[in-house]
Amino acid sequence: MISEEREYPEQELTRRIIGAAMAVHNALGNGLDEKLHERAMCIELAELELDFTQQQEFPVHYKSKFLGCLIPDLIVEGRVIVELKVAEDFAEAHIAQLISYLRLTKITIGLLINFKHGTLRFKRFTIDNPLLNQSVESVESVVKFFHS
Numbered sequence: 001m002i003s004e005e006r007e008y009p010e011q012e013l014t015r016r017i018i019g020a021a022m023a024v025h026n027a028l029g030n031g032l033d034e035k036l037h038e039r040a041m042c043i044e045l046a047e048l049e050l051d052f053t054q055q056q057e058f059p060v061h062y063k064s065k066f067l068g069c070l071i072p073d074l075i076v077e078g079r080v081i082v083e084l085k086v087a088e089d090f091a092e093a094h095i096a097q098l099i100s101y102l103r104l105t106k107i108t109i110g111l112l113i114n115f116k117h118g119t120l121r122f123k124r125f126t127i128d129n130p131l132l133n134q135s136v137e138s139v140e141s142v143v144k145f146f147h148s
Helices: 011-027 032-048 092-105 140-145
Strands: 052-054 059-064 063-069 075-076 080-085 110-115 121-127 136-139
Touching: 011 032, 011 080, 011 121, 032 052, 032 075, 032 080, 059 092, 063 092, 075 121, 080 092, 092 110, 092 121
Parallel strands: 080 110
Antiparallel strands: 052 075, 059 063, 075 080, 110 121, 121 136
């Protein structure tokens, strides 16, 4: 179990983002279309005066050839990628997608937020150094801290 006192990179910023998601969840309820939650998150983040981009495109290249773009839902303060889901549970594909986004953008913190259920669910991911392709740390037990 991870204690409440443990420090995480960008802890204060991710707490503010999760707080925004809780406000959206409390106001709209659960299970709406992801895009509705995303638009509401934008309103909430703007009210918190957090700098963010929505659906920012990042070109992906392989052997100097353009493959296409990856498009994260939200990037907050240029330091946290936020992917919003309305799914029964976080699938391996959701996690793999976020980790790929982190590695390709060189942003080191990611949040998966799930609006499907009566209780907001989220996972926080950290990559210490994406250039070295180090392992990813996932923090799930923070949910209990924010829902106590």
